[in-house]
Amino acid sequence: MIEVISKETGNKEMVINMGPQHPSTHGVLRLELVLDGEIITKVRPHIGYLHRCFEKYAEQMDDYAKVIPYTDRMDYVSAINQEHGYVIALERMLELEVPERVEYIRVIMAELQRIASHLLGIGAFGLDLGAFSPFLYLFTEREKILDIFEKVTGARLLYNYFAVAGLMRDVHPEFKTDTAEFVKTFRPKIKELNDLLSYNKIFIQRTANIGVLPEKVAFNYAASGPVLRGSGVKWDLRKNDPYSIYDRFEFDIPVGTGEVGTLGDCWDRYMVRVKEMEQSLRIIEQALDGMPDEGDVMAAIPKRIRAKEGEIYVRTESPRGELGYYIVSDKSASPFRVKARAPSFVHLSLLPAISRGSLIADMVAIVGSIDIVLGEVDR
Amino acid sequence: MAAILIHAAIPLTIILVYALVAIWGERKIAGFIQDRLGPMRVGGWHGWAQSIADLLKLIQKEDIIPTNASRFLFKFAPFMMFAASYAAFAVIPFSSAYIGSMINIGVFYLLAVTSILTLSVIMAGWASNNKWSLLGGMRSAAQMVSYEVPTIATVLTVVLVAGSLNLMTVTEMQAGNDTLGFLPNWLIFQNPFLIVAFIIFFISILAESHRVPFDLPESESELVGGYQTEYSGMRWAMFMLAEYADMLLLSLLGATLFFGGWNSPFGDFMGGPAWGFFWFMLKGLLLVFVMMWIRWTLPRYRVDQLMHICWNILIPLSFINLVLTALWEVIF
Amino acid sequence: MKTPEEIFEYLKNEFGEDALTFEKGDIGDPWILVDAASIKSVSKFLRDDPGMRFNTLMCLSGLHYPKEEELGVVYNLHSTELNQTITLKVRVPIDEPAVPSVEAIWKTADWHEREAYDMVGVTFEGHPNHKRILLPDDWEGHPLRKDYVPQEFYRGVTTRA
Numbered sequence: 001m002i003e004v005i006s007k008e009t010g011n012k013e014m015v016i017n018m019g020p021q022h023p024s025t026h027g028v029l030r031l032e033l034v035l036d037g038e039i040i041t042k043v044r045p046h047i048g049y050l051h052r053c054f055e056k057y058a059e060q061m062d063d064y065a066k067v068i069p070y071t072d073r074m075d076y077v078s079a080i081n082q083e084h085g086y087v088i089a090l091e092r093m094l095e096l097e098v099p100e101r102v103e104y105i106r107v108i109m110a111e112l113q114r115i116a117s118h119l120l121g122i123g124a125f126g127l128d129l130g131a132f133s134p135f136l137y138l139f140t141e142r143e144k145i146l147d148i149f150e151k152v153t154g155a156r157l158l159y160n161y162f163a164v165a166g167l168m169r170d171v172h173p174e175f176k177t178d179t180a181e182f183v184k185t186f187r188p189k190i191k192e193l194n195d196l197l198s199y200n201k202i203f204i205q206r207t208a209n210i211g212v213l214p215e216k217v218a219f220n221y222a223a224s225g226p227v228l229r230g231s232g233v234k235w236d237l238r239k240n241d242p243y244s245i246y247d248r249f250e251f252d253i254p255v256g257t258g259e260v261g262t263l264g265d266c267w268d269r270y271m272v273r274v275k276e277m278e279q280s281l282r283i284i285e286q287a288l289d290g291m292p293d294e295g296d297v298m299a300a301i302p303k304r305i306r307a308k309e310g311e312i313y314v315r316t317e318s319p320r321g322e323l324g325y326y327i328v329s330d331k332s333a334s335p336f337r338v339k340a341r342a343p344s345f346v347h348l349s350l351l352p353a354i355s356r357g358s359l360i361a362d363m364v365a366i367v368g369s370i371d372i373v374l375g376e377v378d379r
Numbered sequence: 380m381a382a383i384l385i386h387a388a389i390p391l392t393i394i395l396v397y398a399l400v401a402i403w404g405e406r407k408i409a410g411f412i413q414d415r416l417g418p419m420r421v422g423g424w425h426g427w428a429q430s431i432a433d434l435l436k437l438i439q440k441e442d443i444i445p446t447n448a449s450r451f452l453f454k455f456a457p458f459m460m461f462a463a464s465y466a467a468f469a470v471i472p473f474s475s476a477y478i479g480s481m482i483n484i485g486v487f488y489l490l491a492v493t494s495i496l497t498l499s500v501i502m503a504g505w506a507s508n509n510k511w512s513l514l515g516g517m518r519s520a521a522q523m524v525s526y527e528v529p530t531i532a533t534v535l536t537v538v539l540v541a542g543s544l545n546l547m548t549v550t551e552m553q554a555g556n557d558t559l560g561f562l563p564n565w566l567i568f569q570n571p572f573l574i575v576a577f578i579i580f581f582i583s584i585l586a587e588s589h590r591v592p593f594d595l596p597e598s599e600s601e602l603v604g605g606y607q608t609e610y611s612g613m614r615w616a617m618f619m620l621a622e623y624a625d626m627l628l629l630s631l632l633g634a635t636l637f638f639g640g641w642n643s644p645f646g647d648f649m650g651g652p653a654w655g656f657f658w659f660m661l662k663g664l665l666l667v668f669v670m671m672w673i674r675w676t677l678p679r680y681r682v683d684q685l686m687h688i689c690w691n692i693l694i695p696l697s698f699i700n701l702v703l704t705a706l707w708e709v710i711f
Numbered sequence: 712m713k714t715p716e717e718i719f720e721y722l723k724n725e726f727g728e729d730a731l732t733f734e735k736g737d738i739g740d741p742w743i744l745v746d747a748a749s750i751k752s753v754s755k756f757l758r759d760d761p762g763m764r765f766n767t768l769m770c771l772s773g774l775h776y777p778k779e780e781e782l783g784v785v786y787n788l789h790s791t792e793l794n795q796t797i798t799l800k801v802r803v804p805i806d807e808p809a810v811p812s813v814e815a816i817w818k819t820a821d822w823h824e825r826e827a828y829d830m831v832g833v834t835f836e837g838h839p840n841h842k843r844i845l846l847p848d849d850w851e852g853h854p855l856r857k858d859y860v861p862q863e864f865y866r867g868v869t870t871r872a
Contacts, residue, residue: 016510022603038514038682048845055830056854093739130591130598130679136413202592202678219791222767222819235791310736313770313787313798324770326785329738337855341770341787349822360514361681364601378845 011036020049024128024364027374029348031363038359043352047345051378058338064090064305065164067338072158074340075376077120080113080149081318083162088243089314089325093307096165101295103245105171106162108179108287109152110244111280115186116145117319118273125270125368126197129206134197141189148178164305166298176288183281183288190278198274207270208261211354211366215264221350225321225343226276227370230256230269237317249286251279266369273371306333320344320371340379344372386479390468398623399430405671412675440612445508448609452506457610457617460499464624467492471631472547473659474641476652485546486534489632490527493587496625497523500596503618504606515605518682519589519596525689526586526593532697533580536704537566537636540573546632550640555647565639572704577637579697581666584629586685589622591674595682630666631659638662712795715741718763725756734800742785742798750786750801751811751837757788757797758816764790765797768817773827775805777857782808782833803833812838830855 019030028049034042054074058067071086072079084106091098123138146156152171153159161168197203213223218231228235236253238246254275256268307329315324321343330336347370355366403418407425410417422428444453470485472478482488497520504516541549555564562568567577586593597605604610607618634640639662641655649658680688713721719733722743730749735741745753757765765788774783779802786799801810812835814820824835825844832853835841842848851862861870 014510016514024601038518048847051845053854059855059857095738126678130594131677132409133413133675136415140414197678200678202680205684206678206681217818219766220818222769222817233791240791240794308737310739311742311785311798312739315769322769324787326770326772326787327739328774329736337772337774339770339772341772345822345826346819349819353818359681359683361595361598361601361679 013041018360018363025367025374026124026372029367029372029374029377031351031367033360033363035360038361040355040358040360040363043355043363045348045351047348047374047377049378050374052375054340054379055338058335060334062334064307064333064335067335068162068164069158069160071340072160073375074342074379075117075318075320075323075344075373076157077373078113078117078319079158080109080161081117081316081323083159084110084244085314085316085318085323086325087162087164088316089312089327090164090305092314093310093312093327093329094164094301094305096301097299098165099296099299101292102166102297102299104287104291105167105175105297107244107246107249108284108291109149109161111283111287112145112148112179112182114280114319115277116142118277119145121319121371122193122197122270122273125365125371126203128364128368129203131197131200131203134193137189137196138193141186144182144185148175148182151175151178163298165301166296170297176291179284180288183284187278187281190274193274198271204260204267206361207267207365207369208265210261210266210358210362211369212262213264213269213350213354217350217353218264221353222346223321223350224346225317225319226269226272227321227343227347229253229272230369231264232256232258232268237315237322241315243314243316246283248290249283251282254279266365269369269371304333306331307335311337315341318343320373320376321347340376342376342379344370344374344376345379348372348377386469389473389477390471390479391465393473394465394468394620394624394627397627398620399434401623401627401667402433402619403427403430404668405674408668408671409675412672434616437612437616442613443609443611445609447508449506449508452502453609454614456499456503456506457614457621459502460496461617461621461624463492463495463499464621464628467628468624470546471628472550472635472640474652474655475551476655478547481547482545484544486538486544486549489546489628490531490534493625493628494523494527496621499621500606503610507606507609509609511603512606512608515596515602515608518602519606521682522586522589522593522595522685522689525686526583526693529579529689529693529697530583530587532694532701533576533583534632534636536573536576536697536701539701539704540566540570540708546635546640550635550642553639554642563639563642563644565637565642567637570704570707572700572707573637575700576697576704577633579693579700580633580637581669582688582693584633585670585673586689588625588629588670590626590670592677592680593685594674594679595685598679626667626670627663630670631663633666634659634662712793713762715743715797718795718797719743721762722753722756725760726753740796740798742800744800744802747801747803747810750784750799751813751816753799754786754813754816757799762793763795764792765795766791768813768819768823771813771820771823771827773831773833773855775831775853775856776802780805782831784810784827784833786813805832808833809836810834811836814838829853832856 014035016033018033019025020028030046032044033040054070057070061067071082074082119138119142123135126134150156153161213231215231218228232255234253234255254272260267309331311328313326315322324341326339328337407417418426418429420426421432467489469479470489500519501516504512543549553565567573589596641659643649643658730746732744734744757763767789769789770787772785781802782805784801789796810833827833829843829845
């Protein structure tokens, strides 16, 4: 057994590996923990177990559009949002016009995906804390979203649906009714979730005042998405740096309030996600109303994209936070450099800052509350 | 000799049959609570043979012992754990006609023997030579030793009212109806403080038998499997068996102490030894069901909160309750 | 809110013309090319100056320019207070790829810089934990260089499929 003597306290400490195979690290993350009893004195995250060379592949493709399927595989639980970011980056770079109908369908799909992703994130968070049943309830709902996706795209997880300045294919005629039906049935489930899990006394005891992330630290670590909003910052790229047609919709930005503990604790981050699902439903409803029934789903663009020399950094709001694509083109048919700025990567790097001095059980809660997807961390 | 063997065989049969049913039942209950079906294939009707199939699988599995494990202790721990919970069944009065051993200090014996469970869990955690197992073992030691105090204090409360350490005597004095005539003469209805005692007792046995929300020693999302991490095959099955047996044991103890043991809830109606066994198992299994129900509903406590609940809430409360019960007994 | 041009002018007053160049591709965002030696002071100024307030480093990427035989580091900055964005770029020769670390200014640079080192081989001076992040510590070469050839064996195991 590896033992070290702590310089500060003089206690014997134990080094323990949490992962890469561990039920609560959400994939193949390895956390090297230094423990004094059950108290964590040091955390060193080790990543790279799921590195699949996304950036290298992107450079090797002979077409910008061929990168899209690879973006799916980064954050595999919110594939649509990954595609969305990438196609928007290309469209901005090439200054392409996107048909109205496409924008609406994209927003609906992206928001459905956001709900699906949050359902998984919340459910897995509950699972980490030992609440098994909410996970399965939420999975049932997620299944319904996946059914909608399957009917539209033919796939359940990795869709390859968005294309540059368009979509791969039009939606089917029942798309609107299917989605409206889902919105109707899903709303009451959020209340059910709050009754079952969010305000459960044990759940609050396990998550309140744990892993507190102050606003200043959050900015310094460039946190974004629910993690930043959980610290009480009203910051959502859909509002603050609108892309696509998000400026047409009315919705609120839920932020952490410190309702049951300290501002920026695990519960706040969790609750932001729950409230965000309601806002996504609002966006979907408005988008369904505004969506034109007829229209092209592909703009008239050349079959092969050739960009001029230049570079662009475009960020969008993925369920996990700010998903940025930094794309450099050099006149050739393949991108010179594609860098994906993954929110999970950034959030994982702040793990040591917020978990020092907590217990192993808290570590599980903190990892769950920042909701990382290892596919995105390693890319 | 033959009598001893029969006395030994009866609880064992009960435990084995119960374990097979309870494991299948738990999965069905979990399925029901979670809007799914649970096992449906093996054996045809609602997958009733699933546990048997699992058992056959576990028997055939390779017996893996980690190279650096302490071999003897590693092999011995699961059997010791089962032996401890099995031995305690000796003093449980299953029916008016059957109790394994009619000793005068039944309750005392039961509590003493179940303490060995702690030892075997530590043994398993330490012998595995795995840090997760060790943490699980240490958690378990702290938890079980702590929660034994409120358990004993509440059992003591009952003993105070009943005036006997023999569980058969305790059951017999709960026969019939109370003075008003509509409630059974069970201890829980005799004295308001015994209701409090039962609540404390139930919380404590949840912790003693490692059930959610106190399943920290094996919490699969934190400690992987706790002290069971390195075990597989039959040895792991022994742990499971012991755990389920422990659940049943403590539930039956609760049924004996608070719910009239093998007494029928309808006075003499449906009485007699055979019905007695039925009522007793029904009461015990109902408590087991509540334990399962809780498991699939609640999240898990953290280790410091667990200790806080025990030492700061349950123990003071149980002792205050003990004193108040004594006063009640003196006054009425 | 300032445009990149205004930010460039603002910076020029502070640091002079030598260290900074304003550049723009045919399409996309413009950027400010910063001398490697002064990137740390420029960053600190950008973070602390009341007219700049770039409190977050959104992204840090490493690049390899095979034609010029140079490595590049790109910093995408954003100010949530003033809602302005700027891109900084540093280019260093490939045989001496040392860039001062900005980890002390934006903590998030910690992992991003490790990744840039891992992927293209830029070395960051003053980084507290200058190690590879995605690949094993004893991996050879930097995969995102354009002329990268994977090693054939890693610890005796073939890397070919």
